[in-house]
Amino acid sequence: MTQTAETPPGLYVRMAPDDAAAVEARLEWARDQDLARRMWAKDHTLWGPEPEEISNRLGWLSIAGDMLAGLGELEAFVEGVGRDGFTDVALLGMGGSSLAPEVLRLSFGTAPGYLQLRVVDSTHPDEVGAVADELPLERTLFVVSSKSGGTLETRSLYAYFRSLVDDGSHFVAITDPGTSLEDLAAKGGFRHTFYGDPAIGGRYSALSAFGVVPAALMGIDVRELLGRAELAARAAQAAEPEDNAALWLGVAIGELARRGRDKLTFVTSEPVSSFGLWAEQLVAESTGKGGTGVVPVAGEPLGAPSSYGDDRVFAHIRNSARPDEELEARMDALAEAGHPVMTVAVRDAADLGGHFFSWEFAVAAAGAVLGINAFDQPNVQEAKDRATETIEAFKRDGSFPETSPD
Structure with a gap:
């Protein structure tokens, strides 16, 4: 019943x-x-x-309105990328930095005249190598996306693609203010850095720059997308x-x-x-x-x-x-x-x-x-900390530390 x-x-x-x-x-x-x-x-x-x-x-409560107020900068950026002949965009990111863009890609596709999005969220050498082979590197914009700025997988992906395309104008950063990725973007001559809101966690960031910038590059009507979010927020x-x-x-x-x-x-x-x-x-x-x-x-x-x-x-x-x-x-x-x-x-x-x-x-x-x-996210942060400690131990000792299951 x-x-x-x-x-x-x-x-x-x-x-x-x-x-x-x-x-x-x-x-x-x-x-x-x-x-x-x-x-x-x-x-x-x-x-x-x-x-x-x-x-x-809790910044996600008001982020749709905040993003709508500042869309002019993003729209001008997208126009400039198109004028410069870019046809593809590879988003380098993990978890909250990549899932919303992937859902938007699968739901909307790419509008005519805008960039084809490829989300790169694997560090498997064969998969990364296949992406590099398939992309027209001379016409590809790389978006390096990490709230913390120090996500190991994202930074590794950047290092690889930067070794293939040593031109900072092909790279864009999305990160929170004051991160190491912000410094890297400045020193590496990135085309632009977009900032996230430090008052929003990664999994709540879909309507912030982490989701909206890739959406705009695909030609999605981000004003309509954010407008519907605003309606939901009011309700x-x-x-x-x-x-x-x-x-x-x-x-x-x-x-x-x-x-x-x-x-x-x-x-x-x-x-x-x-x-x-x-x-x-x-x-x-x-x-x-x-x-x-x-x-x-x-x-x-x-x-x-x-x-x-x-x-x-x-x-x-x-x-x-x-x-x-x-x-x-x-x-x-x-x-x-x-x-x-x-x-x-x-x-x-x-x-x-x-x-x-x-x-x-x-x-x-x-x-x-x-x-x-x-x-x-206590267990997520714990996993990141342990991964960092393991890599540092390998750099120092030349071998991975012995572990036992808890």
Whole structure:
């Protein structure tokens, strides 16, 4: 048995009565906590006791408007690149610096007269060598993208491609102010450096320079993309959950995870079928810590309702302009079997702007429900630190240090 929940416009949710009752109780908690207003007020106590660390990671709430205000510089840059004969752009980056551009590439493609984007996020020698062979290096712009400026893989990729193209005008940096990459760009004669917002973590940076600069180079209408993000942001300011789809979605995801339904399974449609690539990192890194969290599942072939246990929640990104009748029937079957199915609509690829924002807001709200800091990344940083220590040990000793599994 299943029932349809009362939800804000743009969100359609079906779930079993016991799950629905638990979510409704948690929504009442969100009202009592004044959750939406406190999120916009950057109240760090929603996520943890570290006021500076959390409050300084909420720049994504207003980044769409900030980017819109400064688009003139980017538009002039893109025009200049075209005049100078560039036809291709290779983005060198990892994780949050590469996932949003890749989703935008797969969703929009390249507009006529703009640059073909190639995301280079592997350090495997064969893959990197194949990219170098395929690109017209004399007409390729290389975007070196790293928030921290010191991402080892990104810096290694830069060193390789700079050895092939020793002309700084072929290189652009995207990084936060004051990083080592900013210094490298200045010393290396880069064509330009675009700056990220230090108050935004990598996985929340899709609507900042890290996503918008590659989008503009592909000829995507970034004013429309950011405009739809602005509309989503305004909608997310509603105090009441029944008027705030992003808040409702996040509270439901968090409460269902508390009840053991912690496998958030993305089912996506064209033109944004790749959306799960980006959402996967956002959900995993934001919620997976402290022995709790939500496990995102993206790109999994959709099975029969009986093949799933009671740990699943399905997030259906539905093309409202061209519905897939077969997929709709399969989602109906999942809902009828008692699996929670939360459906949000897209009209076209430009709706990605709104969905980037809405899902960031939802995941932050889910973190508040779960009682975790949605903005730190202790295990990610630990992995980076250990990688750096290992490389330094190899440089010093000529061999890798011995390790044992913990």
